[in-house]
Amino acid sequence: xxxxxxxxxxxxxxxxxxxxxxxxxxxxxxxxxxxxxxxxxxxxxxxxxxxxxxxxxxxxxxxxxxxxxxxxxxxxxxxxxxxxxxxxxxxxxxxxxxxxxxxxxxxxxxxxxxxxxxxxxxxxxxxxxxxxxxxxxxxxxxxxxxxxxxxxxxxxxxxx
Amino acid sequence: xxxxxxxxxxxxxxxxxxxxxxxxxxxxxxxxxxxxxxxxxxxxxxxxxxxxxxxxxxxxxxxxxxxxxxxxxxxxxxxxxxxxxxxxxxxxxxxxxxxxxxxxxxxxxxxxxxxxxxxxxxxxxxxxxxxxxxxxxxxxxxxxxxxxxxxxxxxxxxxxxxxxxxxxxxxxxxxxxxxxxxxxxxxxxxxxxxxxxxxxxxxxxxxxxxxxxxxxxxxxxxxxxxxxxxxxxxxxxxxx
Numbered sequence: 001x002x003x004x005x006x007x008x009x010x011x012x013x014x015x016x017x018x019x020x021x022x023x024x025x026x027x028x029x030x031x032x033x034x035x036x037x038x039x040x041x042x043x044x045x046x047x048x049x050x051x052x053x054x055x056x057x058x059x060x061x062x063x064x065x066x067x068x069x070x071x072x073x074x075x076x077x078x079x080x081x082x083x084x085x086x087x088x089x090x091x092x093x094x095x096x097x098x099x100x101x102x103x104x105x106x107x108x109x110x111x112x113x114x115x116x117x118x119x120x121x122x123x124x125x126x127x128x129x130x131x132x133x134x135x136x137x138x139x140x141x142x143x144x145x146x147x148x149x150x151x152x153x154x155x156x157x158x159x160x
Numbered sequence: 161x162x163x164x165x166x167x168x169x170x171x172x173x174x175x176x177x178x179x180x181x182x183x184x185x186x187x188x189x190x191x192x193x194x195x196x197x198x199x200x201x202x203x204x205x206x207x208x209x210x211x212x213x214x215x216x217x218x219x220x221x222x223x224x225x226x227x228x229x230x231x232x233x234x235x236x237x238x239x240x241x242x243x244x245x246x247x248x249x250x251x252x253x254x255x256x257x258x259x260x261x262x263x264x265x266x267x268x269x270x271x272x273x274x275x276x277x278x279x280x281x282x283x284x285x286x287x288x289x290x291x292x293x294x295x296x297x298x299x300x301x302x303x304x305x306x307x308x309x310x311x312x313x314x315x316x317x318x319x320x321x322x323x324x325x326x327x328x329x330x331x332x333x334x335x336x337x338x339x340x341x342x343x344x345x346x347x348x349x350x351x352x353x354x355x356x357x358x359x360x361x362x363x364x365x366x367x368x369x370x371x372x373x374x375x376x377x378x379x380x381x382x383x384x385x386x387x388x389x390x391x392x393x394x395x396x397x398x399x400x
Contacts (some may be wrong), residue, residue, distance in 0.1 A: 002288050004161055004252040005207055012215045019218055029386045030221045034213035034348030036388040037260050044254060045205055047173040053198030054300045057190050090200065092292060099296035112305060125256050127172040132259040133266075133275075136328040137320075141276055144316040152308045159304055 044128040051124045052087075061089050065097050068114060069106045076110035081150055084117030085142075086124070093117060108160050113153035120145040162364075201254075208253030216261045222266070229269035236274065241314060244274040248281025255283040260388075266329060267390040274320035280313045307357070339369050339380075345391040352383045352392060359383075367391070 001009075019027040064083050068076050082120050089097075098111045122129070129138040167174055184191035232240050251258065262275045285306065294302040330345050339359075348365040356379050360367050375394075384392045 001207055002252065004250065004286075004288060005211075008208070008215065008252055009211050010274065012211050012218070014337055015218050016214065020223065026221050027218075029382075030217040031214065032349075032351055033211075033217040033220065033388045036347055036351055037213045037216065040347030040388065041256075041351060042207075045209070046202075047170075047176045047200040048256065049179065049205060050198050051172075051176045052201055053194040053196070054176065056182065056197045057194040059182075073264060081209065095292045095296040102297065102301075108289065113303070114169070116309065117257060119255070119289075120280055122255060122283075125254075128256055132263050132330075134302075134329045135323050137272070140320050140323055141238065141279065143314075143319055145280060148312040148316050152305065152312055156304060156307055159302065 015020055041128070044131065048124050048128060055087050055124070056089070059083065059086070059087055061093055061097055064089075064114070068100055068110050070103065071110075073107045073109055076107070077113045077150065077153060080110040080114035081117045081146065081153070084149070085120065085121040086145060089118060101140055105118055107157065109153045109157035112115040112156045116149035117146060120149060204254060208257050210259045212253065213260060216264050220264050221385075223268070225268045228265060228283075232265060232270035234271045236271070240271065240274045241277060243315075244283050245285075245310065245313070245341045248278045248283075249285040249287065251282045255279065255347070258282040263389065266326075270331075271321065272324050272326065273317045276317040276320045277313055280317070282311075284309050284313075293347050295300035339372075339375075339392070339394050341369055342389075342391040342393070343367070345389045347389055347391075349388055351386050351388070355386065356380065356383045 003156075016027070019030065064080075064087070067083070068080050071079060094115065098115055101111055102108060126138060126142065129142075133141075172253045180191060180194070183194065230236065231243055236243070238268070248258070258279050262270075262278055263270070265278070266275050290302055290306060293305070330342065341360075346366045348362065348367070350362055350367075352360040352367050353362050356376070359370055359372055359375070359380070361370055362368070380394060383392060384390075
């Protein structure tokens with residue numbers, strides 16, 4: 001557990017203790033509410049997780065790296081951004097991987113596009129995000145994130 | 161009919177399950193590999209989701225709507241943007257962990273813009289991630305990408321806010337007269353039916369309002385507040 005997760009746990013437990021001393025009934029209601037939220041989301045979250053496992057096997061990060069390294073910059077940028085949207089590679093795998101790519105002389109632009117869409121745009125989380133916020137919100141947030149990921153990549157290409 | 165409806169509601173789950181079946185038939189080794197790599201994410205989820213749900217519920221109960229509106233609402237301006245960036249950055253866990261929190265904040269009056277900022281920064285800006293990035297790609301690379309990402313989020317959240325209206329989000333048809341349940345948002349948690357069985361019942365795993373003559377306003381208010389997705393609304397003034 002990283003320190004931030006731990007901090008959230010500790011903070012929440014203190015908050016919970018405080019809440020209990022102040023109003024037991026309300027606290028009980030909050031816990032019930034939390035359980036209700038969990039029940040409502042658990043199936044969707046599990047589907048997402050298993051979809052990620054599947055995608056990681058079908059499109060392994062090493063293959064992505066190989067692809068980014070061999071294509072022309074333009075193709076690799078678009079491809080990298082697209083691959084970033086469908087996969088969800090943990091950061092501790094993604095950064096070393098991209099690090100070796102850049103040290104091997106691959107252009108910065110496609111790798112940044114890949115890194116940014118990797119976390120900000122999610123095809124697998126789309127169904128859950130849509131359920132929570134509606135189609136329009138989800139489409140626009142993800143669409144704009146995708147476009148700006150490419151802009152960030154291009155700007156970084158100029159700056160570095 | 162109900163079968164088709166069920167499949168439709170859980171379309172994503174069905175697709176994933178089918179994909180696994182195909183994979184286990186064609187290549188069992190790859191199937192096992194997929195399940196194994198899912199394991200890491202399940203652990204990640206179990207570490208963060210319970211606490212996020214509890215925290216969301218506690219904040220929902222203790223922080224009044226006016227406060228949220230003041231700090232994250234439409235008129236919160238720079239203060240709201242800054243606060244949203246901070247909330248997103250100090251968070252932990254995958255982006256879907258932000259969903260229940262943001263739904264709650266939006267129901268309590270946070271603006272679309274600030275919701276987009278929280279979601280996006282929750283996804284991209286993580287301090288442990290930044291440290292990792294600096295380690296493997298150099299501090300200069302990390303800093304430039306970080307600054308550019310923040311600028312991008314500030315710009316596109318403004319654009320999103322211009323395009324998306326509050327009532328594009330589910331559970332926002334709250335202005336109908338009388339007592340109303342947004343059955344699209346209802347999670348079927350049965351909280352309302354348990355707390356006020358005279359008024360609410362469960363039908364097809366969703367809450368339904370029974371026909372009523374009198375209302376116990378205290379009880380109703382309690383139920384409305386406790387609904388995890390704020391799907392119950394009562395509009396006194398417009399009732400005929």
